[in-house]
Amino acid sequence: MGFIGYIKEEMQIIKERDPAIKTPFEVFLYPSFHAIIRYRIAHKLYLQKHYFLARWFSQRTVRKTGIEIHPGATIGKGLFIDHGHGVVIGETAIVGDNVTLYQGVTLGGTGKESGKRHPTIGNNVMISAGAKILGSFTVGENSKIGAGSVVLSEVPPNSTVVGVPGRVVKRDNVKIPREDMDQVHLPDPVYNDLTVLQLENKRLKHELKQVCERLHKLEK
Numbered sequence: 730m731g732f733i734g735y736i737k738e739e740m741q742i743i744k745e746r747d748p749a750i751k752t753p754f755e756v757f758l759y760p761s762f763h764a765i766i767r768y769r770i771a772h773k774l775y776l777q778k779h780y781f782l783a784r785w786f787s788q789r790t791v792r793k794t795g796i797e798i799h800p801g802a803t804i805g806k807g808l809f810i811d812h813g814h815g816v817v818i819g820e821t822a823i824v825g826d827n828v829t830l831y832q833g834v835t836l837g838g839t840g841k842e843s844g845k846r847h848p849t850i851g852n853n854v855m856i857s858a859g860a861k862i863l864g865s866f867t868v869g870e871n872s873k874i875g876a877g878s879v880v881l882s883e884v885p886p887n888s889t890v891v892g893v894p895g896r897v898v899k900r901d902n903v904k905i906p907r908e909d910m911d912q913v914h915l916p917d918p919v920y921n922d923l924t925v926l927q928l929e930n931k932r933l934k935h936e937l938k939q940v941c942e943r944l945h946k947l948e949k
């Protein structure tokens with residue numbers, strides 16, 4: 730595919746993925762559009778071992794777009810970064826095809842690993858605003874990471890992960906109960922309602938008894 734074909738493809742991704750877009754030319758206003766095209770150039774320079782030039786180009790992109798993609802990162806087709814400010818993608822991160830990221834996402838390291846120290850993101854993954862994915866594990870394909878989550882370990886495919894630290898709350902569209910929930914002593918709303926009714930019954934009986942006693946006295 731030629732350069733024009735590639736640009737058209739990048740434009741199409743934004744048009745398909747963002748419901749907020751109204752006119753085709755708006756794609757040129759998207760930081761994502763510029764950041765990804767410029768990353769492709771920086772990545773080529775990196776692969777040719779022009780490390781300084783690659784970083785120089787990439788850092789200029791940060792100033793223009795607020796999106797920092799290390800030129801060494803490996804990024805598949807169809808990445809869309811909505812809004813974009815504060816997105817950071819580390820050097821050894823691998824991003825599959827058709828991934829969506831929102832502002833404030835970090836694909837980073839924990840600071841404790843060396844070598845491959847950033848995550849691998851599967852195809853069709855969606856990572857919500859402000860989520861931090863830290864470490865060299867994999868986020869399985871078709872998974873969703875909730876806004877503000879901090880994910881520190883492997884995520885199976887087709888899962889939803891939320892919270893700090895992130896935990897799987899849904900897999901294959903089925904909700905997963907919390908591990909820390911007591912499955913034996915579950916709250917029993919029917920028992921609670923019955924207890925309230927019993928107390929009410931006792932109170933009413935007592936009142937009725939008093940009324941009867943007063944009536945009895947009046948009759949005398």
Ligand SMILES: CC(C)(COP(=O)(O)OP(=O)(O)OC[C@H]1O[C@@H](n2cnc3c(N)ncnc32)[C@H](O)[C@@H]1OP(=O)(O)O)[C@@H](O)C(=O)NCCC(=O)NCCS
Nearest residue numbers: 812831856857858873874875876877889891892898899904
């Ligand atoms: C995670 C998310 C993608 C929803 O995925 P989903 O698979 O449809 O999950 P559900 O909505 O069924 O939520 C599953 C559970 O996680 C909880 N949950 C969802 N998002 C959460 C979040 N960010 N943090 C904590 N809990 C969250 C829900 O309350 C629900 O809990 P429950 O089972 O106790 O009711 C969505 O909630 C989210 O975070 N979207 C943000 C997208 C974004 O970045 N928007 C900004 C655009 S600028």
Ligand SMILES: CC(=O)OC[C@H](N)C(=O)O
Nearest residue numbers: 746747748749750811812
């Ligand atoms: C701010 C926000 O929710 O952005 C998400 C997407 N661009 C939309 O407009 O729905």
